[in-house]
Amino acid sequence: MFLMISRAGDDCLYTVKALLYSALLLLFQLGTAVAKAEPLPQTLVFGVVPQQAASTLAKVWGPLLAEVSQNAKLDLRFATAPDIPTFEARLAKGEYDIAYMNPHHYVQFNQAQGYQALVKETDKMLKGIIVVPITTSDKDLEALKGQTLAFPAPGAFAASMIPRANLKQRNIDFTPVYVGSHDSVYMAVSNGLFAAGGGVGRTFNNLPAAVKSKLRILWTTPAYTPHAIAVHPRVSASTRVALQGELVALFDSEQGQQLLSNLGFNALEPANDNDWDNVRTLNLGAKSIRLQEAR
Template identity: 40%
Template sequence: MIRNILRSTFSSIFCILVALGITAGPLLAQTYTFGVVPQFEARKLARIWEPIIDEIEKRTGYDFKIVGSPRIPEFETSFMNGEFDFAYMNPYHSIIAAQTQGYQPLLRDGGRELFGILVVRDDSDFQSVEDLEGHTIAFPAPNALGASLLIRSDLANQRNVDFSPMYVSTHGSAYLNVILNQAAAAGGVMGTFRSQPIEISEQLRVLYKTTRVPPHPIAAHPRVPEDVQKKVTQAFLDLWKTGYGRELLERVPIREVMEASLDDYSELQEMGLDEFFVK
């Protein structure tokens, strides 16, 4: 009988606390979705981001669900539909995300710039991008910024090179297609190129580098309360200040965490990339 009375009393107190918006820590913790652009295959992305998100959960008290996408086009559909509360996306994605859903960049890497690279087999005869005239070039996806958009724009508008694009889902697949002689060259970025196994990277060499732009931001959907956005922003800034945090973020790769805004990417809007963006 006493047990029933205690149970009833606890239930009543709990209902009152819920009504007042007061809960005991993680019992009713808010969960936010966190999308990640699929630069790497799913298992590698999980190894990179899960420990980072674990740290952000500890520092904010919120729960996060990492939402994967099998390919970049599916990732684009998701953020254009507003399916992510937070997302790590390429810089041009952030412009499209702002236009379609009102996403705003919160953070970015202040220690490097993003640029595309074209790689060819190390034993090939290609010495300039003009040598790729009429050849097949592998790209991870049409709208990958450094690995596709910037390269295709440069080749068409600056170098007048005609080529056949082949889209193969990931950066790693693009590099592998060159090694297997399925493509003469592949588009990528230095971050993913340097992260390749040595048996892959040693067979390739960089033929061309594109214009440099600010790197990928972490952006938030406008439905996320401003105080939550600020808390998540501060959590990433604080994480980077620790040795362990820097080690985790370097795997993304992010060398230095800094606050970001849409103004950081204004130059991209003047580069005429719209004609190369596939909707």
């Protein structure tokens, strides 16, 4: 009798083990099937022109990229550069899969690397500004003759190229000094290190009150097509379509509107390459200015 009970117990244990094995095998097969059906999101590096400190940019761009990543089923990784020349060098090498770049950069690297515009801000034209210390009594650009002026970088479009071009056209001689970022321009001018400096309205308006209160806008440039969000040609057509759709759709929700507002952006709209033809007309003059300064 004892032997019969033991054998029955062994058979029962064997059956339980077999069932557990089958269940584990089924779970493994299901997990494999899910992994095949839902591949890991594609990782894309999203470069942002360093108009401000990297920490400031990451704080406002990070949540927007996270939202677009989730909706487009992609993994967008924020990146920038320590200064605008380094950002330009990385664009020239095609290091960014996607990039938020100024109009001059778009025209230049559309030709050199094949970056294609996805979106731009709706109802927005880009203007640069020249700021001076609030304590000065200067009322026009003539007061800047013979002065040393601060700019972010030679290739900073609205904050540097356009102001410099207009000063040259007016025969106002000046000495440019490139300090690396918009914030550095504002800080240097507010501290009296330079007579004036170039920036844009958005970064000026985002300044801490302690710095902004020491500055005033002396002059505003003509208007041009704004910055582009553009993709490198290695990014697939299907990914481009998904990205464009999700970027445009941000304005459809309160959360998306807040994310755009944090950047000082309006709604985004699909962009075409020829939207930047007005900048292409300007480029020859801007390039000649840079060459003259380099001599």
